[in-house]
Amino acid sequence: xxxxxxxxxxxxxxxxxxxxxxxxxxxxxxxxxxxxxxxxxxxxxxxxxxxxxxxxxxxxxxxxxxxxxxxxxxxxxxxxxxxxxxxxxxxxxxxxxxxxxxxxxxxxxxxxxxxxxxxxxxxxxxxxxxxxxxxxxxxxxxxxxxxxxxxxxxxxxxxxxxxxxxxxxxxxxxxxxxxxxxxxxxxxxxxxxxxxxxxxxxxxxxxxxxxxxxx
Numbered sequence: 001x002x003x004x005x006x007x008x009x010x011x012x013x014x015x016x017x018x019x020x021x022x023x024x025x026x027x028x029x030x031x032x033x034x035x036x037x038x039x040x041x042x043x044x045x046x047x048x049x050x051x052x053x054x055x056x057x058x059x060x061x062x063x064x065x066x067x068x069x070x071x072x073x074x075x076x077x078x079x080x081x082x083x084x085x086x087x088x089x090x091x092x093x094x095x096x097x098x099x100x101x102x103x104x105x106x107x108x109x110x111x112x113x114x115x116x117x118x119x120x121x122x123x124x125x126x127x128x129x130x131x132x133x134x135x136x137x138x139x140x141x142x143x144x145x146x147x148x149x150x151x152x153x154x155x156x157x158x159x160x161x162x163x164x165x166x167x168x169x170x171x172x173x174x175x176x177x178x179x180x181x182x183x184x185x186x187x188x189x190x191x192x193x194x195x196x197x198x199x200x201x202x203x204x205x206x207x208x209x210x211x212x213x214x215x
């Protein structure tokens with residue numbers, strides 16, 4: 001990921017827990033890195049989502065009735081791959097900015113799209129590629145030569161071995177382990193704590209050790 005020069009005003013799409021976490025990590029990184037988004041508010045269809053939290057910022061707009069192109073910069077804090085894809089289809093992609101917490105490590109020759117969001121202590125080794133709209137949560141480790149396709153969500157403390165290939169719209173649950181070289185099909189869900197050591201060729205929900213399809 002090239003260094004993003006953030007605009008004067010940015011909004012976070014999604015005012016749920018993920019959005020509040022993203023704001024918290026941005027504020028934390030500001031102490032160590034001055035080049036962070038200047039968040040002015042949230043966009044969410046639930047106008048009261050933040051009412052019970054003691055935040056200086058609030059929901060300032062509704063997603064369903066809003067043209068996101070009016071904002072200088074937007075950051076996605078949503079887990080829905082379909083919603084992310086819809087936003088990319090209807091918004092100037094140059095305005096969709098990611099965020100990399102200052103504790104993350106990105107290896108040499110690794111390509112990370114400008115829209116990717118990386119929470120704290122994510123490690124991505126060398127010669128990997130992370131596509132647009134991907135979200136990676138705290139403490140996840142990604143091996144060398146891994147490819148992660150667009151709109152995939154990877155939860156906390158996941159271990160992806162080298163040469164893995166993760167498809168589009170995949171969800172990998174917290175604490176899961178994906179063995180080196182494994183390929184995971186588009187639209188697959190890997191349940192929390194699962195261990196995947198064989199290719200997943202058919203979309204579905206897989207859980208357990210070893211991971212087996214349940215839906």
